[in-house]
Amino acid sequence: MAVCDLILKGGLVVDGTGAPPRRADVAVEGERILCIGDCSAYQASEVIDVGGEVIAPGFIDVHTHDDWAVLNTPDMSFKITQGVTTVVAGNCGLSAAPFVPREGLPAPFGIVPGGEARFASVEAYSAAVKRAKPAVNVRLLVGHSSLRAGAMQGALERAASGPEIADMAQALDAALRQGAAGLSSGLDYPAALNAPAEEMITLARVVASHRDKTYTTHMRDEGDGVIISVKEALETGRRSGARLVISHHKCAGRANFGKSQKTLPMIDAAMREGDVAMDVYPYVASSTALIARFLPSAEEIKVIWSKPHPAMAGRMLDDIAKEWGVSREDAVAQLQPAGAIYFDMDEGDLQRIMMHPAAMIGSDGLPGTEKPHPRLWGTFPRVLGRYVRELKLLELSQAIHKMTGLSASKFGIQDRGVIAEGKRADLVIFNPDVVADVADFDHPERPSQGISHVIVNGAIAMANGVQTDAKAGRFLS
Numbered sequence: 001m002a003v004c005d006l007i008l009k010g011g012l013v014v015d016g017t018g019a020p021p022r023r024a025d026v027a028v029e030g031e032r033i034l035c036i037g038d039c040s041a042y043q044a045s046e047v048i049d050v051g052g053e054v055i056a057p058g059f060i061d062v063h064t065h066d067d068w069a070v071l072n073t074p075d076m077s078f079k080i081t082q083g084v085t086t087v088v089a090g091n092c093g094l095s096a097a098p099f100v101p102r103e104g105l106p107a108p109f110g111i112v113p114g115g116e117a118r119f120a121s122v123e124a125y126s127a128a129v130k131r132a133k134p135a136v137n138v139r140l141l142v143g144h145s146s147l148r149a150g151a152m153q154g155a156l157e158r159a160a161s162g163p164e165i166a167d168m169a170q171a172l173d174a175a176l177r178q179g180a181a182g183l184s185s186g187l188d189y190p191a192a193l194n195a196p197a198e199e200m201i202t203l204a205r206v207v208a209s210h211r212d213k214t215y216t217t218h219m220r221d222e223g224d225g226v227i228i229s230v231k232e233a234l235e236t237g238r239r240s241g242a243r244l245v246i247s248h249h250k251c252a253g254r255a256n257f258g259k260s261q262k263t264l265p266m267i268d269a270a271m272r273e274g275d276v277a278m279d280v281y282p283y284v285a286s287s288t289a290l291i292a293r294f295l296p297s298a299e300e301i302k303v304i305w306s307k308p309h310p311a312m313a314g315r316m317l318d319d320i321a322k323e324w325g326v327s328r329e330d331a332v333a334q335l336q337p338a339g340a341i342y343f344d345m346d347e348g349d350l351q352r353i354m355m356h357p358a359a360m361i362g363s364d365g366l367p368g369t370e371k372p373h374p375r376l377w378g379t380f381p382r383v384l385g386r387y388v389r390e391l392k393l394l395e396l397s398q399a400i401h402k403m404t405g406l407s408a409s410k411f412g413i414q415d416r417g418v419i420a421e422g423k424r425a426d427l428v429i430f431n432p433d434v435v436a437d438v439a440d441f442d443h444p445e446r447p448s449q450g451i452s453h454v455i456v457n458g459a460i461a462m463a464n465g466v467q468t469d470a471k472a473g474r475f476l477s
């Protein structure tokens with residue numbers, strides 16, 4: 001009898017392609033999937049009785065700011081406990097590489113507490129990942145604002161000049177050659193708000209000149225200007241020829257509730273001509289730096305960290321302003337630098353976007369604070385518990401496709417995201433009747449329930465709901 005390392009026995013395989021679940025065993029040899037279905041020809045040194053639970057490809061979190069967390073907290077518990085085996089870092093215009101250290105940069109710089117380390121090249125960053133040995137795999141986007149910080153002298157609140165754009169294009173090209181997944185922008189933030197569409201088109205053309213790379217954008221305006229912003233993003237994709245992913249698509253602010261009924265058909269039309277997708281997280285509250293410009297769209301604002309006033313973490317902005325006897329704007333100014341949660345979305349838009357066939361699941365979680373948005377710990381189980389099991393918004397296999405196969409195909413992740421013979425053994429086993437997020441806005445760091453086993457590159461990172469000390473993650477180039 002042939003031997004192998006691991007057999008997962010008696011599972012319900014949901015393979016990540018969107019195909020319906022099927023009863024099967026999965027055998028693993030080394031880092032790869034050896035056999036699916038009847039694996040009785042193999043004898044394994046370790047057998048896990050899956051007992052009818054779901055075996056899915058390890059989840060790919062396509063929208064993260066984990067560039068530093070994978071180095072600072074390599075156990076990555078907030079991801080492993082959700083069944084996430086790969087994170088795409090460097091979103092929203094901000095990446096740890098390539099980056100030139102500089103003081104006094106505006107947001108998105110500073111949105112990730114603990115995100116101070118800088119790497120001059122993607123090569124240097126990938127070497128740091130290798131040394132840190134994180135529990136999850138890392139794919140890196142190059143941040144447009146990070147490129148700007150390296151190429152532009154003085155303030156970033158302006159359009160880049162021709163030579164500066166040429167510098168950025170060169171740095172981006174080098175980063176893509178060194179294994180970056182593509183380019184991200186954060187046009188809503190001061191570091192890039194004044195970058196004209198032409199600047200983005202020039203850089204997105206560099207992305208398009210490489211095989212299987214992606215341009216992701218946190219659009220210029222997700223509130224009153226959301227429709228114009230979607231138009232701009234689609235134009236940038238069309239004119240550059242780059243694959244486009246609209247980041248954390250939402251329609252923020254009461255005046256804009258329902259606008260996904262306009263934006264999604266625009267995306268449908270663009271998908272007929274080009275490669276367009278989006279990511280979404282399953283919450284009606286957003287989270288980023290505390291910025292006065294973002295106040296009007298939110299019904300309520302919760303401060304999650306403040307450098308000068310750490311005691312205000314977890315308190316509502318209105319309460320802080322009242323206690324201090326100042327306006328909300330003055331409170332925001334005094335709290336700087338700070339981060340916040342904004343309750344600013346409509347459940348109807350969220351569900352409509354999540355159901356869209358081109359929507360992937362991405363957490364946009366911000367690690368590094370004690371009071372993070374619960375999406376950091378709960379995103380993937382929340383989709384499977386609340387939106388699949390309870391609300392029946394999505395079929396299980398559809399939801400898993402949005403967390404795995406679709407995600408791998410949009411971020412150039414070649415040999416992961418589906419369960420097939422020869423693919424890398426990144427796997428998650430969970431109980432579909434139990435899986436749920438437990439983290440909430442008051443208790444944001446609670447691990448989810450129902451995730452039984454997590455396997456990363458063939459190594460068992462979680463067994464029977466308990467994380468092991470396996471640190472088998474890689475930098476994916």
Ligand code: ZN
Binds near residue numbers: 091
């Ligand atoms: Zn963003």
Ligand code: CU
Binds near residue numbers: 063065091092218364
């Ligand atoms: Cu983000």
